[in-house]
Amino acid sequence: xxxxxxxxxxxxxxxxxxxxxxxxxxxxxxxxxxxxxxxxxxxxxxxxxxxxxxxxxxxxxxxxxxxxxxxxxxxxxxxxxxxxxxxxxxxxxxxxxxxxxxxxxxxxxxxxxxxxxxxxxxxxxxxxxxxxxxxxxxxxxxxxxxxxxxxxxxxxxxxxxxxxxxxxxxxxxxxxxxxxxxxxxxxxxxxxxxxxxxxxxxxxxxxxxxxxxxxxxxxxxxxxxxxxxxxxxxxxxxxxxx
Amino acid sequence: xxxxxxxxxxxxxxxxxxxxxxxxxxxxxxxxxxxxxxxxxxxxxxxxxxxxxxxxxxxxxxxxxxxxxxxxxxxxxxxxxxxxxxxxxxxxxxxxxxxxxxxxxxxxxxxxxxxxxxxxxxxxxxxxxxxxxxxxxxxxxxxxxxxxxxxxxxxxxxxxxx
Numbered sequence: 049x050x051x052x053x054x055x056x057x058x059x060x061x062x063x064x065x066x067x068x069x070x071x072x073x074x075x076x077x078x079x080x081x082x083x084x085x086x087x088x089x090x091x092x093x094x095x096x097x098x099x100x101x102x103x104x105x106x107x108x109x110x111x112x113x114x115x116x117x118x119x120x121x122x123x124x125x126x127x128x129x130x131x132x133x134x135x136x137x138x139x140x141x142x143x144x145x146x147x148x149x150x151x152x153x154x155x156x157x158x159x160x161x162x163x164x165x166x167x168x169x170x171x172x173x174x175x176x177x178x179x180x181x182x183x184x185x186x187x188x189x190x191x192x193x194x195x196x197x198x199x200x201x202x203x204x205x206x207x208x209x210x211x212x213x214x215x216x217x218x219x220x221x222x223x224x225x226x227x228x229x230x231x232x233x234x235x236x237x238x239x240x241x242x243x244x245x246x247x248x249x250x251x252x253x254x255x256x257x258x259x260x261x262x263x264x265x266x267x268x269x270x271x272x273x274x275x276x277x278x279x280x281x282x283x284x285x286x287x288x289x290x
Numbered sequence: 291x292x293x294x295x296x297x298x299x300x301x302x303x304x305x306x307x308x309x310x311x312x313x314x315x316x317x318x319x320x321x322x323x324x325x326x327x328x329x330x331x332x333x334x335x336x337x338x339x340x341x342x343x344x345x346x347x348x349x350x351x352x353x354x355x356x357x358x359x360x361x362x363x364x365x366x367x368x369x370x371x372x373x374x375x376x377x378x379x380x381x382x383x384x385x386x387x388x389x390x391x392x393x394x395x396x397x398x399x400x401x402x403x404x405x406x407x408x409x410x411x412x413x414x415x416x417x418x419x420x421x422x423x424x425x426x427x428x429x430x431x432x433x434x435x436x437x438x439x440x441x442x443x444x445x446x447x448x449x450x451x452x
Binding site for chain 1: 291292294295299300301302304305306309310312313314316317318320321322324325326327328329331335
């Protein structure tokens, strides 16, 4: 085991695969992704197995996650957002459980990789832009013209609006990647002090790690929530323009 | 920093696409419809029960109103009957009283007639007796025999003066 706090982010190939010159190897990251999909599916499908009128604990949790995301979509997008609910729900649960499973010792956090978060963010960005153009045609580009502004200011403001629009996938992906990386690195840094400080001094970094673990659960939920809410807000912008 | 190792990007993105598409299809086709169905069923059941409760409440209110109206009807009917009985009794009593008064008046009249008769009789007796007493008194005092007619006239005169 390396004491390098960044070692935990290393991608290791488990089954090397190459398709048409592209490296499609099954890595530790892929294991975490497959595990996430499996756990979410089992949680929701088995949890609803009873389909009881009066839900038990497990079914309550499944229903709660459904209504949580459904309310989020309804509040931020309105009724037009209904058909995008499955994709937002999938995004939220995928990131949430990816973050949670990454907190297990010796596991891998695939959301701590910018390649993953940027792919997700670009998918959201491109999807939302295409929805906007499909709904409003060329009128969609009036989105970059702020209302109630003197015409003289427009040459300055329109480029700013375009830059802020284009920076959306960057901020969306960097936020998630940086939060997960920073949290896990910090835990590893403190963990590396526990054994060298021995029985007398080791308690202090250990206590910090206990606190950080709780904090990381909050961050894991919060980042999944922020990603999903921002996706809803971007979707709302595309559907309703301003 | 392993995150910036470009050679790992391809396998990560490939498996992200595979797993996320799988996730999306499992959610959209299996997991979410199941939850939606259960939530819908629960909502319909709740709405149904609320409707039933409202209907039953309406029924109960109608029954209470019907009971109230029949109670009021029975009360007014009873009052009418009591009034009729009281009226009949009053009429009966008035009739009996009238009859009694008539009977008493009749008896009173008869009694008064008898009294008047007796009085007349007594007065006639007094005339006769006083005439005889006066004749006897005059004969005794003066020894003169007085004519009956004169005595009678004197008595009548005296009685008239009184």
